[in-house]
Structures are given as structure tokens and as C-alpha cells.
Amino acid sequence: LQYAERLYAGCQQGYERLYADEGAVCEQLGALSHVLEGLVDVEPQLQGPVEAVKDALFGLEDAAGQLRHLADGVVFDEQRQTEVEERLAQLSTLQRKYHGEIAGILAYADEIEQELEQLRDSAATMEQLEGKISRSLEQLMALGAALSEQRQQAAKALKQAMESELEGLAMAKACFEVEFQSVEPAVLGLEKAEFYFSANPGQAPRPLASTASGGELSRIMLALRKVAPQADSLATMIFDEVDAGIGGVAASAVGERLCAVASGHQVLCITHLPQVAAYADVQYRVEKNVQNDQTSTRLVVLDDEERVQELARMLGGAQLSSQTVSHARELLQRCRRPSLF
Structure with a gap:
């Protein structure tokens, strides 16, 4: 198709110049042959050239006939050529975009045809999915309701x-509450929990994070660890100011509970009370040193006798008496095997 127009023009032009046009090559050779034949009687040697001219004439007439036949057989459809060229351009674009080989393009066409088929069936698929979602949501709500009931019961016990x-x-006089707030149903249930706390009577419980002081938070955390020791996988806990504002029996109670929590976790506690320090498995003393106008702090591990001396200092201040040291030694011995509850 690309060369049809040129092929037709060439064949037709050859036919016309050889045979069809006025003064065509065959017409001139025929006239020449007739003139030369009339002179053969005069010059017999012209017989050879005459035969050659006739052979050439026959050959050119045959060639002209073939050219006319070829020209008649050429089909030139400009619209068809445009369609084919557009198709070839489209194939070239597909090869650049999807695959360099026709086989790869056809394979990709099959793939997207399957996707289209799935999309054609999307209405049925959507209906199935909506049914599955509805059933899953019903199951989620049922399980969530059961979990909510268990949480309410656990909140009361806590x-x-x-x-x-x-x-x-x-x-x-402290008040501890667990408040629940509804959330979008999810894998963790239908609500989220928050601790509320009030330290004094007459005060409505408020969110624990914004209500309790540092010492109160430490004691609340200590109580939580005591009543729910397996609530999480924390390996180490640090308590600071857990003994703030207390002493005497309350201090001993704090020490006992710290010791109980330490049976399943590593507990670090910063304290100024001997009733708390005496329950520790290992005791450190914090020392501050000033040398050459430079201040440094270090931790000193205390052995048994050093612990007795440090507990006595914590009990009685800088002036140690034999009675204070004896009290410290008794305190340490009693707290090493506490009667935990």
C-alpha cells in the first residue's frame, strides 16, 4: 500500500512511452523497420540490422504489455493506506509503553481483559463483599459488647x-475510677479507658494524668503494679518521690509493696526514708564531690555494714548513736525477709 501509487505511475508511464503515446518507442522502431526492409533489395547486408530492429520491437512490445498488465493489477486505496499507517503507529506506541514484542502486548491484552471481566461482575462482587462486611460488623459488635461487659466488671474490681x-x-480518702469513652468499633473494642483520680473527699475524680502530683503518681503506679503485676511486659520500673509526704507505718507499707513488685521486675527507687531503703536487695548512696571547682556525682554500692551506717544516718541525722545504729541494724534484718501480703 505504501508504494502502490509509485508502482502504478511507473508502470503506466513505461507502457505509454514504449507503446501508447504518439511517437512511442515501438512506433518509431516499427517505422524504422519498414524503411530498412525496403532497402534490403538494394543492400542485402541490411538484413541483419532489420532482424535486430524487429527483435527489439517485439521485445519492447512484450515489455509494454507486461507493464500495462502490472499497472492494471495495482490497487491503490488511499483510505486503506491511512488506516494501516494509523494501525502501525498504534502498535509502535503499544510496544514502547507495554512490551517490545507483539506476543507480550497480546499477553497484556489478555490480562487486562480478565480485569475488565472482573469489573463487569463488580456489582455481584460488591454485593457479596457488603454482605461479608455486614456479617463481620455484627460479629465485631457482639464480641465488643461482651468485651465491654468484662471491662466494666474488671473496672469495678480494679x-x-x-x-x-x-x-x-x-x-x-483517695478515689480511683476507670472511665470508658465510646470509640469507633475496632480490634481493641468499642471504647477506650482512662483512669480518673481524686486525692481528697469532696473533689470529683479527674483524669489521672492532669490531677495527681509526682509523689501521688508514683504511689498510684506502685499500687497498680501490686494489684496487676502481669499487666504488661515491662522489665524495669523506676519510682521517684514515691515516699513524698509520708513516714512511719505508711513508709513501711510503701517499702513492702516495692519489695513485692520487685519479685517479678527490676525496681529502681529513689528514697530518703530508711523504712523504704531497708527493703532493697542492693543499696546505693549518692555522693557529690567538688574538686578544682568542678562538681561530680557518683553512686557508691554499700555493703551490709555500710548499709547499717547509712540507714542510721537516715534515721537520726549526722550524729549517730549506738541506739540509732542498733535500730538501723534491726530494721535491715527485719526487712530482708518481709511478710508480704
């Missing part, structure tokens, strides 16, 4: 246990 523990930690 409130009682926490308030009992806080009473032993010099917070006898």
Missing part, C-alpha cells in the same frame, strides 16, 4: 483493689 492499696499508702 477500683476496689486500688482504693484498698492506696489506703495502705497514706491515701485513705
